[in-house]
Amino acid sequence: MGVFSGIEILFFFLGVITTLGVLGIIYLKQKRQAGPLSLFLSASGLFLLVFALAWSMSSIIEHEHQAANMGLLFFGLPAILLLGMAWKKLPEKR
């Protein structure tokens, strides 16, 4: 791992999370027949979640811990709310 900087490792894992998130959205569409609103909320929530993680981890790398916490609060909390709303809008499982 020594050849990679913290930020490179961070973006690698963000890539993994984004891929899993996109697969999750595809699953919601194909298997759970998610509607456009639910899909839009899921995509927005995923984007904000990835952004919150990227912000906070970058802030930790630069030793700005308050910025990391505030990043989770400002971007992470709305992300969870959006994802929760998306979940609520899903049609009932048949």
Add this chain to the structure above:
Amino acid sequence: MDSDEGSKKDVTLSRRKFVKLGAASAVAGSAMMASLPSQVMAEASKGITGKQTLSSLPNKIDNTVYQRFHQKNTAFCQAITGTFPEGRQALGMLGSTSNELGQRTLDKAISDAGWYIDSLIADGASTSSPDTVAYARDNETAPERYDFSSPEEAAHYVKKAARFLGADLVGITPYDERWTYASFYNPQKQKSLPPDLPFTPKSVIVMAFEMDYEAMTTAPSGVSGGAVGLGYSQMAITGASMRKFLTNIGYKTFAAGNDVALSVPYGMAAGLGEAARNGILVTYEYGPRVRIGKIFTELDLACDSPVSFGVQHFCETCMLCADACPGHAISTEKLPSFAVNNECNNPGVSKWAIDAKKCLLAWGKTKSDCATCVTSCPYNKPDFWHHRLVDKVNRLMPGPVHSVMREMDKLFGYGNSFDKKAVDLFWKS
């Protein structure tokens, strides 16, 4: 066979959907771009850095008033010579220690260590020191010249050499006599020197040296003093090395720290950054967290242009540096003006003039070379993607939003000065 066909059909369908989605996104994107106000569009088209190239310096200069500045009018020279006795007293406080974090023997030791090379080869950088190793003016030049095919080629090689030899940012501008001191002054020897240069330079290579972000978060302290000193030491090393490089290829050259000429106008002219409310050059890459060195050479080099990336506009509403300054030395006027505080400011240039005497007195109060105006500036951030994103967004926003951005900067914990925990964190990280 059926299953193959089925899967093929699925793939075709998803491709179609993909193309449709792409087309829809393009239409939506175009519609959004078209709906943006033209000013925002103009900003967005300035490339990934958001830097706008200017044809001349952004500051208004009143040529009927402007005269070249005398070096002995700097607060440092006045303090060292004793014409500003309170300043002399303040400078005397820099070495004092106490048990307070940032002021301990340990913290002052690293400050002294940072300054060490500068004191050996550049004599403090702030004064006229033509007889020092780093900033010697009369230098032996190789008799045979290396010929470059064009000023552009020469500029490319010179910039590469400067970066290799330790500069973090390099820009080039033509020699402009307006920024050269009207007279030089050596305060240690209390002696005025004529502003004689060994030759008339054609080009000035302006180099910026980054100061460590983490060390600067401890300002004002011995640790931040060490970062400042290290910047000066690196400036002296690179200055001397660049002089050697250029004289080796047959061009008369000399280097300068804070002596010979004003650094901020040269930094702006060479496209390194913009002048801010705190009187410091704010660069795109490191904000105000840089020291500036200059190389004067007779080599004809292709020059860079001044740039703007919205610093002055942001400074109009921000004022975090003015709030943080323990000496109240920074102007709180909304717009830059021709007003000056005392003989330490040069009249005739529109800017936010800092009160250099009050600034120096704050050094005595904080028992350090302060730097709270550097630490508190929202442009003082490490070169990370999220800060570049905020810079970009900030530039697109109108003035009132800058007040929100200023508060967000504080809320996110950036720009704290007098933060003793930062000293502890610096040593333990």
